[in-house]
Amino acid sequence: MSTAQHLQLVTDTAVQETSVSMDDFGVWFGDSCIISGVTAKLPARGVSVLVGPSGAGKSTLLRAINRISDDTAGLAIKGSLSFQTEDIYAGCCDVTELRARIGMVFQKPCVFPRSIAQNVLFGLRGVKLTQAQKRDIVESALRSAALWDDVHARLGERADTLSLGQQQRLCIARALALKPDMLLMDEPTASVDPVSARTIEALMRDLGKTIPVLTVTHNLAQAKRVADYVMFLCDGQLVEAGAKDHMFSKSALEKTQTYLCEEFCDC
Amino acid sequence: MFSRATNEHIFAAATRIALFISVSILAFLLGAIILRGIQAISLDFLFTPSRSFGSSGGIAYQILGSLLIVLTAGIIAAPIALGASVYRSEYMKSQRARRVFDLMLYGLNGVPSIIFGLFGLILFVNIFGTGLSWFVGAIILATMMLPTATLATVNAMRGIDKSYRENAFALGLTREQTALRIIIPQSLHGLVTGVLIGLARAIGETAPIMFIATAFSGATVPASLHEPVATLPTHILALAQQAADPAALKNAWGASFTLIALVALFSLAAFFARARLTAYSRR
């Protein structure tokens, strides 16, 4: 066990509350270990970025936080992971409700073959809403996703007529419509055009002001642009985590230095 | 109506119950056929002729008749299926023509089996005046097998890499030579598999042959093309209609078991043919 695994993110004085805290957290697929011994705390506000080479387990870690990985047969969890104060892998946690509280945006935009408005409202279940309330929710979600100006005139059109970048923002709006307590993003800009990617980055910064945003990226330049905090994952282990400035310029660890500055990793 | 979580439980229960019912039906069918069949079957039963309208004796001639009629059908269907699939994949260039051709085959596949019996009765037995004839039965079963055999062969031909054709043409081979040297040898596994699957289905068919090719009792080995034979499915039909007689019913189960064993034999042969010949043609 390297000492780095027990580094905590709470080095910055601004971070007092935590959203997600992991304690010796690990994920196994059958006999092979994908993530092990991750101990970290994520702040209650701001954009945290998970970086690391491919295969490091970034997506796996992200997908464990809203338990979307439950449906992958053969995955097993070790250690504990708490969201706010609740241990989400304890028996009493309602997975469906957890997922409604933690929004998630995937790498590939995936809209349902329905209207734009229906897509936004898709996750709102079990709540009685008037038409006016629905309209308000659609508008505010689309506004927060910087999509309202593009689509307000054609909310009834099918969502798959939108461009990919717009579809991805619709996916963000869909998640925001549920008023989530946190937003997970799995390389949200990887399959959209550069202009849309910039819009989405700006969006992340905005959203980070009110809720914690955790995003996975391959793109270190993007990490530098959007991050408040950076977690560096390599080969299933957390190498180091800390505020962006610390990580990009003052890290004492050679591994962090090499990866974040030269984008090279030999682990 | 209910809360979302309750609906979730109701739904989960409904799918479980459905699975349970489906599995029970499956188990019951297989259990009944195997248990009742094994009680009725013996070497003696398989190799002696039937007596007193099937309620005693065995099913020797029925097995023979069934095999004769379907194997002949296979021999008739195979070359037609092969030729048609070569034409479909090597000569038809327009997508539209292919769609129409496929639709005709799917249509043929969907024609109810009793209609084939009616068709054979009108065209062969009456208009051509053949009378009851096992060979007419084989022709009719062959037409029923055509869609399965042809579509399987077409599929195999579709899998052949375009570069084979291009190289053959570049060497100056004609379309016919290419078909003969390249396309047919490489798609033979499709034909064999398709014909075997067709045989597995054809041997269980009753309705197409019951008016045109079979006799319920007394038929033995046919001496000419114009004689009826006894077959397993029509024998089971005759016995099922005397189901009140336990001896007849017992023999019906024995014949059913034998019939299903033959179906399984052809299906297994198709399975192995696919595995073996696919590997061979890829070499």
Next chain:
Amino acid sequence: MSLAAIDFTRVAAPKGRLMRGYFSASAFICASIVGLIILTLIGQTGPVLSGHFSSLWGTVWNPNTDQYGIIPMLYGSIIVMLVAMAIALPLGVLTAIYIAETRSAKMRGIMKSALEVLAGIPSIVYGLIGVAYISVWVAKGLDLQTGRLILTAGLILAVMILPTILTLTEDAISNVPEIYRENARALGLYRHEVIKDVVLPHAKRDILAAALLALGRALGETMAVMLVIGSLDRLPSPIFNLLSSGQTITSKLGREIGESAFGSAHFSALVLMGLILVLITLALTAAAQWLIHRAPREANHV
């Protein structure tokens, strides 16, 4: 040896034209049989259409008095098919959902091979099972004189088309891309909501095609129905009484073709029913094919 001694001149192969003839003749045979069947049937419908046209649309079938009402048989075919579908469709779709959504490759494999075995059982054997078990159970369970009823025929048909519906529906559901399920789940949808609002809408066209194919099978099935339906050429009374004996087009053909004289009005009326049956099943096949091969959905993601 010198290459100069070899004559490289190509001889036009007469075999080529022969082969070509063989290929096209085979294709012609394959494509024209359906038409030939229909023409053959049409050719025999003359006697009843010219002589007894008005009696065709009645409810009485009695060849001795030259009454050939086909309504009871048409009704029988449809009602038996409806009973079968009402049982097999929900059962098949729910079971398919369980198998597909459990995502266990092992279970899928076992179920698929079991279904192939079931689909391979000849219909006459289903008939035997109907005679030996199902009709007996129905008679005992409902305390009736006979178990050879419309209901029994519907039950046995339901069992026969279950594999078709189950296999095709399971394929359709498994083919829905996982990404849709994942997105829906990430929004906090319960499993049943994911299936109802995402999976089934996506697979509905293929499920509909499966249902149409199963319908075609149910309408065309002869042997099993013939053995258990009781062969009564009358409309049930009251009309939706499933506990009455009945007759379908196929069971009628199976029972009476052998007894009617070729060329008679009786034979001709039977052929007419056969023709109606073929046209219905062809329409169903065409509709199913159209559903399956319709232009693929517009690409809505990369």
